[in-house]
Amino acid sequence: MDSIISIKGLSKTYNSGFQALKTVDLEINRGEILALLGPNGAGKTTLISTICGIISPSSGTVSVDGFDIIKDFRKTRAMIGLVPQELTLGAFDTVWSTVRFSRGLFGSKRDDAYLEQLLKDLSLFDKKDSEIRALSGGMKRRVLIAKALSHQPKVLFLDEPTAGVDVELRKDMWKIVNKLRNQGVTIILTTHYIEEAEEIAERVGVISNGELLLVEKKDELMQSLGKKQLLIDLKEPVKEIPSSLEEYNIELNEDGTQISYTYVVKDETADVSEILNKITNSGLLLKDLKVEQSSLEDIFVDLVKEES
Amino acid sequence: MNLTAIKVIYFNEMMRFWKTLFQSVASPVISTALYFVVFGSAIGSRIENIEGVTYGLFIVPGLTMLSVLTQSISNASFGIFFPKFTGTIYELLSAPVSFYETLIGYVGAAATKSMILATIILATANLFVDLNIAHPFWMLGFLVLTCIAFSLFGFIIGLWADNFEKLQIIPLLIITPLVFLGGSFYSISMLPDLWQKVTLFNPVLYLVSGFRWSFFEVSDVSVGISLFMVFLFLAICIAIIAWMFRTGYKLKQ
Numbered sequence: 248m249d250s251i252i253s254i255k256g257l258s259k260t261y262n263s264g265f266q267a268l269k270t271v272d273l274e275i276n277r278g279e280i281l282a283l284l285g286p287n288g289a290g291k292t293t294l295i296s297t298i299c300g301i302i303s304p305s306s307g308t309v310s311v312d313g314f315d316i317i318k319d320f321r322k323t324r325a326m327i328g329l330v331p332q333e334l335t336l337g338a339f340d341t342v343w344s345t346v347r348f349s350r351g352l353f354g355s356k357r358d359d360a361y362l363e364q365l366l367k368d369l370s371l372f373d374k375k376d377s378e379i380r381a382l383s384g385g386m387k388r389r390v391l392i393a394k395a396l397s398h399q400p401k402v403l404f405l406d407e408p409t410a411g412v413d414v415e416l417r418k419d420m421w422k423i424v425n426k427l428r429n430q431g432v433t434i435i436l437t438t439h440y441i442e443e444a445e446e447i448a449e450r451v452g453v454i455s456n457g458e459l460l461l462v463e464k465k466d467e468l469m470q471s472l473g474k475k476q477l478l479i480d481l482k483e484p485v486k487e488i489p490s491s492l493e494e495y496n497i498e499l500n501e502d503g504t505q506i507s508y509t510y511v512v513k514d515e516t517a518d519v520s521e522i523l524n525k526i527t528n529s530g531l532l533l534k535d536l537k538v539e540q541s542s543l544e545d546i547f548v549d550l551v552k553e554e555s
Numbered sequence: 556m557n558l559t560a561i562k563v564i565y566f567n568e569m570m571r572f573w574k575t576l577f578q579s580v581a582s583p584v585i586s587t588a589l590y591f592v593v594f595g596s597a598i599g600s601r602i603e604n605i606e607g608v609t610y611g612l613f614i615v616p617g618l619t620m621l622s623v624l625t626q627s628i629s630n631a632s633f634g635i636f637f638p639k640f641t642g643t644i645y646e647l648l649s650a651p652v653s654f655y656e657t658l659i660g661y662v663g664a665a666a667t668k669s670m671i672l673a674t675i676i677l678a679t680a681n682l683f684v685d686l687n688i689a690h691p692f693w694m695l696g697f698l699v700l701t702c703i704a705f706s707l708f709g710f711i712i713g714l715w716a717d718n719f720e721k722l723q724i725i726p727l728l729i730i731t732p733l734v735f736l737g738g739s740f741y742s743i744s745m746l747p748d749l750w751q752k753v754t755l756f757n758p759v760l761y762l763v764s765g766f767r768w769s770f771f772e773v774s775d776v777s778v779g780i781s782l783f784m785v786f787l788f789l790a791i792c793i794a795i796i797a798w799m800f801r802t803g804y805k806l807k808q
Contacts, residue, residue: 329645
């Protein structure tokens with residue numbers, strides 16, 4: 248795969264002594280949507296802030312499209328758009344002036360037609376002469392996105408894009424993300440909402456305590472780490488699990504009405520039919536059964552737990 | 556060089572000036588007029604000419620410097636402090652813009668505002684006294700250099716300050732007293748010997764003195780020294796800013 252961002256041995260220790268990133272290596276593919284998952288304070292924002300040039304790395308290198316982020320900062324930064332986590336905007340600027348300011352700041356020639364279309368796509372055009380302070384939180388978020396896209400970046404970073412965002416904006420945002428993806432823009436988003444990653448990302452990276460625990464295709468991650476749980480409701484409650492089932496990872500709920508069998512999908516030793524056989528042979532009467540698949544969230548929680 | 560970025564930073568800053576145009580113009584006009592009513596007419600008529608210059612005329616350069624110094628500092632410091640305060644600085648830091656381009660944009664705009672202000676003050680003064688400028692070229696030179704030097708100084712304060720109190724404290728506690736005690740409204744020859752010597756340590760004295768010389772060919776210290784001091788101050792500010800740039804001082808970790 249052709250990589251657009253290449254991170255090698257990147258670490259960051261703040262002046263306070265806090266080590267936010269411990270030797271991160273990551274290749275981000277051209278045109279992909281990558282979700283960086285991690286709890287608060289895991290180092291997600293530090294990682295993207297470093298790539299964008301807001302924070303200087305303590306060691307390691309980052310290159311964007313082959314250019315070093317420090318030596319060739321003009322080239323790399325011009326390729327990147329960043330939507331920050333906080334709603335940081337000048338209160339007295341108008342939507343139009345702030346978007347035009349961003350475009351100019353990134354060294355792009357004035358292009359009112361493009362900006363007009365951009366504001367229309369973000370349902371901001373009728374607010375273009377409003378001052379930022381008069382806008383709602385959701386609208387401000389849209390303005391931040393417009394600013395980040397004002398110079399037509401090749402790579403877009405979205406830092407916690409849906410924090411405090413309503414359903415409609417969320418949908419709009421994913422629409423825009425998809426559109427950008429189709430245009431070949433690489434999108435990296437950080438989130439601690441798993442559904443978000445599950446919904447739109449192609450690859451998922453999990454960060455915890457400044458370390459990148461893994462980066463995998465979402466489907467593969469679900470497959471390799473995804474667990475399934477077979478839940479069996481019993482007609483009559485039992486006091487304990489029959490001895491023939493003790494060798495399996497089986498649990499009985501408190502009132503003895505439900506047996507659960509947890510297994511890893513990929514695990515060859517898991518044999519559902521054998522277990523079902525043994526259950527019927529032991530004389531238990533089944534009332535109902537269902538299978539639940541673990542979500543990315545469960546996978547994530549497990550990973551982070553293991554880590555700590 | 557990202558010229559487009561310098562341009563947008565400059566014009567964005569100037570926009571703030573135009574948005575508050577009335578305030579920007581009215582306050583210097585009113586305060587200049589008040590100084591002239593009080594010092595020029597009411598009290599000034601009882602003060603003897605100073606080295607052949609009437610008191611009303613004598614205070615014009617000092618009055619201009621007072622406003623230029625305080626306004627340069629406040630405009631430039633506020634300009635860079637505000638993005639830090641609101642967090643919009645992230646955009647400057649992530650843009651393909653060097654520190655010096657940012658500096659040119661902000662300091663250029665602050666210095667321009669001060670120049671406009673100085674022009675308004677001199678025009679207002681001209682309504683009260685008959686202003687004849689002996690060396691217009693030198694007058695302009697002193698003015699431009701002072702505007703730039705003190706806008707740089709303001710930029711440094713804006714970077715250094717991490718709250719509003721720090722932002723105000725230097726202009727209020729250091730600059731204003733230095734201007735008042737730096738011979739803006741009197742000639743230091745009117746002071747006792749000891750205080751004359753003490754005043755020589757006040758850098759503002761050299762600015763006011765040189766500026767006044769360009770109007771009336773009257774000065775407390777020689778023009779050469781004045782010019783040297785302006786450049787020295789300019790060099791010190793540039794050196795501090797270069798150091799800030801190298802270390803990413805308070806902007807970047």
